[in-house]
Amino acid sequence: MSATAHPTSSAVVSQSEMASPKGRRWISALTLTVLFLILAFIFVLPLYLMVLSSTRPGGYIFTEATNLMPSYTTLDNYSRLFAQFPFGRWFLNSVLQAGGYALVTVTLCSLGGFALAKYKFRFRNALFILILVSQMLPFNLLIVSLFVMMINFGMVESYLGAILPLAAHPIGIFFMRQYMLSIEDELLDAARVDGANEYQLFYKIVLPNIRPAIATLLVLFVLEYWNNLLWPLIVFRNPQNMPLAVGIASLVGQYRPSFDLVMAASTLATLPIIALFIFLRKQFMEGIAATGTGVK
Amino acid sequence: MSQIRGLLYNRKIAPIVFLTPFMVIFLVFKVWPVILAVNMSFQRFEGVQNQTYIGLANYNYIFSFDRFFTALQNTTVYTMGTLLILIPLPLTLAVLLNSGRVIKATAFRIALFLPALASLVVTGTIFRLLMAREGFLNSVITNSGLEPVRWLETAELALPSLILLATWRWTGINMMYFNAGLVNIPKELYEAASIDGANEVQMFSRITLPLISPTILFVLIISIIGGYQVFIEPLILYPGGNSPGDGGLTMAMLIYRTGFTSFEFGRAAAMGVVLAVIIFTVSFIQFRFFGAFRRED
Numbered sequence: 025m026s027a028t029a030h031p032t033s034s035a036v037v038s039q040s041e042m043a044s045p046k047g048r049r050w051i052s053a054l055t056l057t058v059l060f061l062i063l064a065f066i067f068v069l070p071l072y073l074m075v076l077s078s079t080r081p082g083g084y085i086f087t088e089a090t091n092l093m094p095s096y097t098t099l100d101n102y103s104r105l106f107a108q109f110p111f112g113r114w115f116l117n118s119v120l121q122a123g124g125y126a127l128v129t130v131t132l133c134s135l136g137g138f139a140l141a142k143y144k145f146r147f148r149n150a151l152f153i154l155i156l157v158s159q160m161l162p163f164n165l166l167i168v169s170l171f172v173m174m175i176n177f178g179m180v181e182s183y184l185g186a187i188l189p190l191a192a193h194p195i196g197i198f199f200m201r202q203y204m205l206s207i208e209d210e211l212l213d214a215a216r217v218d219g220a221n222e223y224q225l226f227y228k229i230v231l232p233n234i235r236p237a238i239a240t241l242l243v244l245f246v247l248e249y250w251n252n253l254l255w256p257l258i259v260f261r262n263p264q265n266m267p268l269a270v271g272i273a274s275l276v277g278q279y280r281p282s283f284d285l286v287m288a289a290s291t292l293a294t295l296p297i298i299a300l301f302i303f304l305r306k307q308f309m310e311g312i313a314a315t316g317t318g319v320k
Numbered sequence: 321m322s323q324i325r326g327l328l329y330n331r332k333i334a335p336i337v338f339l340t341p342f343m344v345i346f347l348v349f350k351v352w353p354v355i356l357a358v359n360m361s362f363q364r365f366e367g368v369q370n371q372t373y374i375g376l377a378n379y380n381y382i383f384s385f386d387r388f389f390t391a392l393q394n395t396t397v398y399t400m401g402t403l404l405i406l407i408p409l410p411l412t413l414a415v416l417l418n419s420g421r422v423i424k425a426t427a428f429r430i431a432l433f434l435p436a437l438a439s440l441v442v443t444g445t446i447f448r449l450l451m452a453r454e455g456f457l458n459s460v461i462t463n464s465g466l467e468p469v470r471w472l473e474t475a476e477l478a479l480p481s482l483i484l485l486a487t488w489r490w491t492g493i494n495m496m497y498f499n500a501g502l503v504n505i506p507k508e509l510y511e512a513a514s515i516d517g518a519n520e521v522q523m524f525s526r527i528t529l530p531l532i533s534p535t536i537l538f539v540l541i542i543s544i545i546g547g548y549q550v551f552i553e554p555l556i557l558y559p560g561g562n563s564p565g566d567g568g569l570t571m572a573m574l575i576y577r578t579g580f581t582s583f584e585f586g587r588a589a590a591m592g593v594v595l596a597v598i599i600f601t602v603s604f605i606q607f608r609f610f611g612a613f614r615r616e617d
Contacts, residue, residue, distance in 0.1 A: 056416060057423045064431035085449075086455065131341070132342040136343070151343075165589075254551060283452075290442040305430075
């Protein structure tokens with residue numbers, strides 16, 4: 025099956041291509057592509073229906089449910105969302121909290137990852153394994169005790185309370201360690217010979233070399249916080265402090281939610297992530313690929 | 321002063337300095353809460369400050385509590401259901417998109433990945449809209465002359481609905497994991513196999529499957545860990561998270577309710593401990609099973 029991907033890579037491959045009737049293969053490619061077109065339609069449709077419903081007055085959302093073309097289009101839902109709820113505030117909270125979380129977490133993971141990748145010290149491997157195993161801990165085991173800690177630390181309703189319990193990120197430090205393993209020891213030793221101390225080493229040699237990894241983790245962490253609900257739901261009860269996810273959850277909490285407002289809110293919460301994905305697709309994909317194949 | 325500086329700049333001390341910020345946060349917010357939770361699981365709480373040790377009473381309570389077993393069963397069925405779909409389907413799609421036979425494969429990868437960009441809250445709101453009594457799904461069903469389905473009002477449909485939602489949300493992500501594994505398989509293996517006259521099914525079972533098995537194990541483990549923690553989906557899909565007849569009641573939902581609606585912190589902590597033990601046991605069995613599986617090959 026790799027033969028078609030590299031039709032000219034070797035004489036043997038082109039021979040095997042000739043062996044199979046070309047017509048049949050072409051039809052098979054067409055059938056497959058059509059099947060994937062249908063599948064892609066099904067997968068994109070719910071997102072499209074979200075945006076479409078957000079532009080219809082509440083009374084028409086269900087009567088127009090199967091109409092895939094825009095109808096009764098209005099932006100009234102959006103203006104009511106901002107007028108009736110502190111939606112702008114939720115959005116700003118999400119930006120600040122997700123940004124703060126990403127910066128704090130990437131800093132901890134880069135510094136810690138460097139120690140794990142490029143130094144030998146006692147208990148290094150034991151620590152590393154402990155950190156990785158903690159990835160398996162269900163967050164539900166921690167929520168109750170963390171909540172009691174938050175009360176005792178006075179961190180309820182605070183950014184620190186929302187960020188710090190999530191900041192020791194096992195996958196993040198694992199990712200940084202793996203990335204830094206590829207930095208040549210000779211490069212570090214050369215800088216040491218030139219008189220750099222260990223901290224200048226990190227700043228001048230390591231940091232410029234791990235920029236792609238930092239970008240990848242920043243994107244992943246922002247996405248992660250932006251989409252997180254469980255912990256912010258527990259930390260924030262005051263609508264003025266809530267991030268988007270908690271705000272939207274409070275909108276749908278009622279028996280029959282106002283789907284017009286909920287869809288407008290959902291659309292506004294999703295569009296920045298889609299924009300980020302369009303501009304930083306490489307980082308999205310790399311992050312997922314690296315975390316996916318790194319664990320063996 | 322210069323001694324302290326000298327010590328700080330020492331090559332033996334530097335890694336400790338580098339690791340300290342992470343470890344402090346790790347110990348305070350990951351390790352300590354586990355110890356605290358285990359401790360809390362043996363206590364009864366009167367408010368946050370007042371607690372008394374009550375031995376195994378919380379565990380006795382949850383093991384004689386019907387809803388706990390409903391939640392345990394629902395969560396297990398949900399997790400197994402997602403595994404049955406979310407490994408074979410994305411793997412098949414990834415292999416097909418990598419075969420070089422699909423035109424514009426990258427565009428399809430992106431299209432199938434898009435749902436992963438929607439948060440679970442947004443995914444929940446979308447499916448609550450689509451599965452509403454007069455929503456999109458039922459409109460399509462009645463247009464085809466069939467009886468509408470009460471997706472969100474039937475206990476038996478709660479888990480299928482949640483699995484359907486999960487299929488939409490995770491297929492693209494798992495496909496990307498498998499894709500990353502597939503591109504690492506050397507092309508020469510397939511070329512050599514085709515010289516030896518292997519057909520595509522043989523190539524898949526003899527080359528692709530064994531070489532992709534670390535990725536399968538990875539997806540299996542993260543799916544089990546994620547599946548047993550399912551919470552946001554039923555919380556958003558049902559009014560206040562209340563599914564009909566507890567059909568969509570999950571372990572995480574029950575822990576959240578016990579802790580933050582009934583404020584029974586001790587019982588919630590005990591449930592968390594049981595959940596953690598289950599996740600560790602199931603994951604460990606998978607590691608062992610897959611380890612043996614790979615050695616045989």
